[in-house]
Amino acid sequence: MTSNLVVNAGRIAADIDALANITEPDRPWTRRAFTPMFLKGRAYVEKAFRDAGLETHIDAAGNLIGRRRGKTGGGTLMLGSHTDTVPNGGRFDGIAGVIAALEVARALSDAGIELEHDLEIVDFLAEEVSIFGVSCIGSRGMTGVRPSEWLERTAEVEGRRIDLAEGIREVGGDPSQIGGRDDIKAFLELHIEQGTVLEREGIDIGIVGAITGISRFEILVEGRADHAGTTPMNARYDALGAASCLVLGIERIAKELALGSSYFAGTVGEFSMEPNAANVIPSHVRMLIDARAVDPALMDEFVAALSALCAQTAAKRNVKIAEPRRVSNAAPTPMSGMVTDVLASSAARSGATSRPMVSGAGHDAAFISKVAPAAMIFIASKDGRSHAAEEWSENDAITLGAAVLFEAILDLDKR
Amino acid sequence: MTSNLVVNAGRIAADIDALANITEPDRPWTRRAFTPMFLKGRAYVEKAFRDAGLETHIDAAGNLIGRRRGKTGGGTLMLGSHTDTVPNGGRFDGIAGVIAALEVARALSDAGIELEHDLEIVDFLAEEVSIFGVSCIGSRGMTGVRPSEWLERTAEVEGRRIDLAEGIREVGGDPSQIGGRDDIKAFLELHIEQGTVLEREGIDIGIVGAITGISRFEILVEGRADHAGTTPMNARYDALGAASCLVLGIERIAKELALGSSYFAGTVGEFSMEPNAANVIPSHVRMLIDARAVDPALMDEFVAALSALCAQTAAKRNVKIAEPRRVSNAAPTPMSGMVTDVLASSAARSGATSRPMVSGAGHDAAFISKVAPAAMIFIASKDGRSHAAEEWSENDAITLGAAVLFEAILDLDKR
Ligand SMILES: NC(=O)NCCC(=O)O
Ligand SMILES: NC(=O)NCCC(=O)O
Numbered sequence: 001m002t003s004n005l006v007v008n009a010g011r012i013a014a015d016i017d018a019l020a021n022i023t024e025p026d027r028p029w030t031r032r033a034f035t036p037m038f039l040k041g042r043a044y045v046e047k048a049f050r051d052a053g054l055e056t057h058i059d060a061a062g063n064l065i066g067r068r069r070g071k072t073g074g075g076t077l078m079l080g081s082h083t084d085t086v087p088n089g090g091r092f093d094g095i096a097g098v099i100a101a102l103e104v105a106r107a108l109s110d111a112g113i114e115l116e117h118d119l120e121i122v123d124f125l126a127e128e129v130s131i132f133g134v135s136c137i138g139s140r141g142m143t144g145v146r147p148s149e150w151l152e153r154t155a156e157v158e159g160r161r162i163d164l165a166e167g168i169r170e171v172g173g174d175p176s177q178i179g180g181r182d183d184i185k186a187f188l189e190l191h192i193e194q195g196t197v198l199e200r201e202g203i204d205i206g207i208v209g210a211i212t213g214i215s216r217f218e219i220l221v222e223g224r225a226d227h228a229g230t231t232p233m234n235a236r237y238d239a240l241g242a243a244s245c246l247v248l249g250i251e252r253i254a255k256e257l258a259l260g261s262s263y264f265a266g267t268v269g270e271f272s273m274e275p276n277a278a279n280v281i282p283s284h285v286r287m288l289i290d291a292r293a294v295d296p297a298l299m300d301e302f303v304a305a306l307s308a309l310c311a312q313t314a315a316k317r318n319v320k321i322a323e324p325r326r327v328s329n330a331a332p333t334p335m336s337g338m339v340t341d342v343l344a345s346s347a348a349r350s351g352a353t354s355r356p357m358v359s360g361a362g363h364d365a366a367f368i369s370k371v372a373p374a375a376m377i378f379i380a381s382k383d384g385r386s387h388a389a390e391e392w393s394e395n396d397a398i399t400l401g402a403a404v405l406f407e408a409i410l411d412l413d414k415r
Numbered sequence: 416m417t418s419n420l421v422v423n424a425g426r427i428a429a430d431i432d433a434l435a436n437i438t439e440p441d442r443p444w445t446r447r448a449f450t451p452m453f454l455k456g457r458a459y460v461e462k463a464f465r466d467a468g469l470e471t472h473i474d475a476a477g478n479l480i481g482r483r484r485g486k487t488g489g490g491t492l493m494l495g496s497h498t499d500t501v502p503n504g505g506r507f508d509g510i511a512g513v514i515a516a517l518e519v520a521r522a523l524s525d526a527g528i529e530l531e532h533d534l535e536i537v538d539f540l541a542e543e544v545s546i547f548g549v550s551c552i553g554s555r556g557m558t559g560v561r562p563s564e565w566l567e568r569t570a571e572v573e574g575r576r577i578d579l580a581e582g583i584r585e586v587g588g589d590p591s592q593i594g595g596r597d598d599i600k601a602f603l604e605l606h607i608e609q610g611t612v613l614e615r616e617g618i619d620i621g622i623v624g625a626i627t628g629i630s631r632f633e634i635l636v637e638g639r640a641d642h643a644g645t646t647p648m649n650a651r652y653d654a655l656g657a658a659s660c661l662v663l664g665i666e667r668i669a670k671e672l673a674l675g676s677s678y679f680a681g682t683v684g685e686f687s688m689e690p691n692a693a694n695v696i697p698s699h700v701r702m703l704i705d706a707r708a709v710d711p712a713l714m715d716e717f718v719a720a721l722s723a724l725c726a727q728t729a730a731k732r733n734v735k736i737a738e739p740r741r742v743s744n745a746a747p748t749p750m751s752g753m754v755t756d757v758l759a760s761s762a763a764r765s766g767a768t769s770r771p772m773v774s775g776a777g778h779d780a781a782f783i784s785k786v787a788p789a790a791m792i793f794i795a796s797k798d799g800r801s802h803a804a805e806e807w808s809e810n811d812a813i814t815l816g817a818a819v820l821f822e823a824i825l826d827l828d829k830r
Contacts, residue, residue, distance in 0.1 A: 195645035212644060216693060227801050228682035228705045229627060229775035230610035233666075233673040235799070240683055241666050244659035251648075251656050258648040267643035268655055269693040271686075278631060278684040279705050280802070290643045290694050360644035384650070386642050387695070 005350070007100075007107045007406055009399040015099045016395070018044060019083065020091040028389060029091050033084035033126035033137075034157055034167045041083050042171070045098065045123055052106045054121060061141020062125035062173030068105055070117040070413075075185035077115065077412055078372070079104060079405060080122030082138070082364060086129070090192075090391025092398075096379070097190040098123050100402035107406055115413045117185060124364045125171060131155040132164045139364035141173075143371045144180025151175055184372035186339050186412045189365040190401045191376055192393050196384035197357060204400055205347045206357035206378030207340050211366040212263060212292040213299060213332035217306065219246060222320040225275055225283035236281055240273055242317040243285035247271075249309040250289060257302060262295040263358045266302060289324070294332045294358045333366040336373030339412075343377055346407035352400050377401055420765070422515075422522045422821055424814040430514045431810070433459060434498065435506040443804060444506050448499035448541035448552070449572055449582045456498050457586070460513065460538055467521045469536060476556020477540035477588030483520055485532040485828075490600035492530065492827055493787070494519055494820060495537030497553070497779060501544070505607075505806025507813075511794070512605040513538050515817035522821055530828045532600060539779045540586060546570040547579045554779035556588075558786045559595025566590055599787035601754050601827045604780040605816045606791055607808050611799035612772060619815055620762045621772035621793030622755050626781040627678060627707040628714060628747035632721065634661060637735040640690055640698035651696055655688055657732040658700035662686075664724040665704060672717060677710040678773045681717065704739070709747045709773045748781040751788030754827075758792055761822035767815050792816055 022041045024030040031037045042064055049056045054066030063080075081097025101121045108115065125138030132153045140147060151165040165175045193199075198206055223239035247268050254266030270288035289306070293299040306324050314321040340356070347354040357378060368374045379401045382392035437456045439445040446452045457479055464471045469481030478495075496512025516536045523530065540553030547568045555562060566580040580590045608614075613621055638654035662683050669681030685703035704721070708714040721739050729736040755771070762769040772793060783789045794816045797807035 193645065194642045195647070196650060197647075214644070214694075225803065226799060227609045227776060228684055229629070229680055229707050229777070230608065230801070231680070231775075231799060232610070232612075233670045233680060235611060238666070238682075240662055240686060244662040247655055247659040248663075251653070255648045265644055265646070265648060267653075267694070267696055269643055269695055269697070270691050271655060271688050271697070272691070273686050276685050276687070278703050279629075279682070280684055281682055282684070282686070288693050292644050360646075361642060362644070384641060384646060386645070388640065 005399065005403040006111055007103045007399055007402040009395055011106065012099055012103050012399055012402060013395045015048060015102065016091060016095060019095055027088050029085055029089055030087050031083065031085045032087060033128065033130045034155070034171065036158060038084055039171065042123065045083055048102060049121060052102060053109050054105055058172030059142070060174045060177035060179065061138050062168045062171045063138040063142060064123040066102070066105065066121040068108070068119040070115045070119065072116045073118055076118045076120050076183050077409055078120045078122060078184050078187045079409070080124060081189050081191060082124045082127035084126055084128050086387045088389060089387055090389065092192045092391055092393045093194070093386050094127055094191070096192055096393060096398045100190045100398055100405060103402045104406045104409060115409070117413055119409065125173070127364050132167065136362070136364055136367055139367035141178045142181050143367050144178065146175060146178040180371055182371065184368070187365060187368045187372045187374040188339065188405055188408055189363060189376045190405055191363060191378055192381045192386060193378040194361050194381050194384065194386035198378060198380035199382065199384070201355070203355050204352040204397065205354040205404055207343050207347065207354050208359045208376035208378060209335055209340055209356050210294045211333040211335070211359045211363055212294050213296065214330045214362060215291050215299060215326055216328045217289040217291065217324040218327050219287045219289065219310065219324050220322045221246070221285040223283050224281070226281045228279040228281055231281060237319050238281050239285045239319060240282040242313055242319045242321065243287060245313045245317060246287065246309065249313065250306065253302060253305045253309065257298055262298055263293065263360060264298050264302070265292045265360055266290070292360055296332065330362065333369050335365070335369060335375040339373050339375035342408050342411045343375055343404065346404045346411060349407050350400065350403040352404055377404055420814065420818040421526055422518045422814055422817040424810055426521065427514055427518050427814055427817060428810045430463060430517065431506060431510060434510055442503050444500055444504055445502050446498065446500045447502060448543065448545045449570070449586065451573060453499055454586065457538065460498055463517060464536060467517060468524050469520055473587030474557070475589045475592035475594065476553050477583045477586045478553040478557060479538040481517070481520065481536040483523070483534040485530045485534065487531045488533055491533045491535050491598050492824055493535045493537060493599050493602045494824070495539060496604050496606060497539045497542035499541055499543050501802050503804060504802055505804065507607045507806055507808045508609070508801050509542055509606070511607055511808060511813045515605045515813055515820060518817045519821045519824060530824070532828055534824065540588070542779050546572070547582065551777070551779055551782055554782035556593045557596050558782050559593065561590060561593040595786055597786065599783070602780060602783040602787045602789040603754065603758070603820055603823055604778060604791045605820055606778060606793055607796045607801060607806070608793040609776050609796050609799065609801035613793060613795040614797065614799070616770070618770050619767040619812065620769040620819055622758050622762065622769050623774045623791035623793060624750055624755055624771050625709045626748040626750070626774045626778055627709050628711065629745045629777060630706050630714060630741055631743045632704040632706065632739040633742050634702045634704065634725065634739050635737045636661070636700040638698050639696070641696045643694040643696055646696060652734050653696050654700045654734060655697040657728055657734045657736065658702060660728045660732060661702065661724065664728065665721065668717060668720045668724065672713055677713055678708065678775060679713050679717070680707045680775055681705070707775055711747065745777065748784050750780070750784060750790040754788050754790035757823050757826045758790055758819065761819045761826060764822050765815065765818045767819055792819055
């Protein structure tokens with residue numbers, strides 16, 4: 001399938017395998033940003049960039065950049081993703097995108113192609129929630145967002161407690177110099193889908209039209225801690241019973257919203273209870289809801305339905321439920337129509353089937369899109385698994401994705 | 416109300432206040448067995464026993480006993496409860512029973528009454544779940560049950576790690592000498608109800624006909640951890656959703672069983688979830704169910720319904736739910752009909768209203784009943800609260816209860 005492509009499947013497989021082997025041995029595949037293992041992975045990537053003829057440097061925000069000068073300059077075409085992982089993460093999340101981008105640079109050299117524009121291949125710093133508790137540090141930084149309140153956050157690295165500013169310096173950045181780029185003509189990111197749409201439909205490439213908005217809501221349920229043996233069943237204020245009604249109600253609301261044509265997902269990801277003692281009726285439950293929509297109207301609908309659900313449940317179950325508190329709110333991010341058009345026609349030229357999609361996960365591209373036309377392509381994830389050792393994508397799929405990026409770069413370079 | 420009784424309300428109030436003041440200052444009212452504060456409380460009680468003319472000693476199981484010799488002996492009439500508390504516990508749970516028993520001894524002396532039988536007032540060691548993780552150590556010990564596997568359990572006392580055997584020795588017992596008593600003619604325990612039946616019905620005294628059986632069941636739900644953003648709502652294996660169905664199903668089953676004439680209570684007291692991360696669909700839930708019945712047939716009905724619920728929920732929600740595992744099983748304990756009859760007529764003679772009840776909580780009396788005719792009386796708990804700082808019982812109610820015990824001892828002494 002990939003043998004007649006300009007990009008080379010074997011080189012991609014070799015790089016992905018090599019990075020996988022750079023892992024904390026007792027919990028594959030782990031290479032968390034700022035750890036020694038991450039720096040070891042970066043050293044491998046930097047050498048691979050140089051071997052591909054790229055000039056490398058670390059920018060102020062700690063991103064590793066490999067540059068290929070163009071004939072005329074006048075704007076940069078950028079390709080990239082990230083090489084850090086979650087704990088016990090996978091071999092492909094982010095990594096596939098960096099290696100596919102690198103392969104595009106190699107294939108351009110192999111074919112003796114000189115672009116008009118500069119080309120940059122980027123390994124963004126700390127896309128995943130990092131040991132400092134924050135994510136997408138490098139891509140935010142590239143838009144000029146210095147995570148100012150964050151720079152003082154501390155974490156343990158090899159027995160030393162350092163702050164994020166020091167962490168960025170240790171990977172080669174300089175937080176005091178972080179500033180926004182204004183020269184990026186277009187940004188492209190290949191990523192694993194982390195879902196099952198492509199696999200189920202047997203489609204090669206997802207053309208991402210938008211990255212979801214993500215809001216988190218905290219709900220606190222307050223009942224009353226009473227003796228499990230002496231309190232009659234009809235005289236209880238059981239916070240767990242009320243919280244269970246909420247969980248099922250939230251699922252029902254989310255399923256209804258997801259039935260429409262626009263993307264929606266709602267998940268109760270955190271749930272804890274007090275006093276959590278065998279013979280005491282639960283008095284308090286805390287839940288954290290992750291709600292995602294591309295259409296802000298759908299998120300508004302969810303907020304209204306959630307609020308009504310809480311009020312009804314509080315009344316029905318005779319417990320206190322505070323109005324849901326929105327603890328975070330990331331707006332949905334439309335991708336550039338110009339770039340998605342280029343990607344769709346590039347897919348067709350590469351002989352790949354494709355379909356428009358939305359991304360239900362956050363990505364570096366969402367931040368870069370603040371300063372440049374940006375878009376993403378997805379390739380299939382086996383069984384939709386990600387952030388797990390089982391994460392898998394076929395090397396042929398990554399290679400086909402790299403070919404699409406190659407075509408897109410040629411197209412964008414002419415514009 | 417209590418002014419014309421032989422027992423003295425003022426002495427009872429003074430003792431209960433004095434013990435309440437012996438508490439860990441930062442978390443009233445705390446006097447956990449084996450801690451220095453517990454020993455301080457015990458010293459107060461021992462002095463009060465001696466001031467009442469009782470001969471005191473600590474038995475092999477660590478119970479504090481105050482004895483009043485009878486004219487002929489030939490069996491012991493025993494009254495008692497416990498003075499240890501749960502962390503942040505109350506001023507009355509157990510304590511009311513010990514002080515009411517002590518007041519009976521004082522009232523007998525005041526009235527110049529010599530009994531035929533020996534009378535023993537007992538403060539049982541560690542009724543509550545202790546720092547060693549086990550409960551009713553003293554009352555079990557008095558029946559000859561040396562908590563053999565338990566004696567090696569360790570806990571921290573004042574910075575020292577000691578085992579339970581050493582803990583028992585430190586309160587004055589001798590675990591190697593623990594043996595069952597066979598001389599107890601009758602045992603009576605006054606306790607706070609820890610529920611709201613007496614309060615709601617305006618009845619003075621509950622005559623406890625049986626102490627509930629308690630079984631605990633562990634349920635493990637296994638779904639699949641997937642990405643909260645990229646996994647469609649209709650392609651999830653959400654362990655929390657399934658567990659919520661179980662919580663509501665268990666509540667429904669327990670409510671139905673409790674509608675009958677016999678006591679039943681079912682509570683999900685422990686609940687925890689993994690991975691418990693904001694953007695990950697929950698993969699695992701562990702629940703611990705506390706189920707209580709006096710009629711073993713009702714417990715069997717619960718077990719069958721629980722098993723069916725788990726199977727249905729697993730099928731409906733497409734997750735794995737292991738067959739509920741019974742992790743503990745304490746049989747229900749009927750009280751002595753002879754002693755409950757004595758208590759009911761004693762209540763009537765004391766001018767107290769009474770009703771038969773079951774105890775939904777475990778008590779020392781359940782263990783003593785293995786070696787002697789035993790029964791309990793309950794007095795009202797304000798708002799049903801217990802194991803909490805809010806725990807409250809009116810001093811007049813305790814005093815009336817003490818008067819009932821006084822009458823019952825006179826009656827039992829003649830038998
Ligand atoms: N791509 C990805 O998994 N991002 C993590 C942030 C999120 O979407 O929850
Ligand atoms: N009386 C009392 O609260 N006992 C504790 C054991 C239980 O019943 O759960």
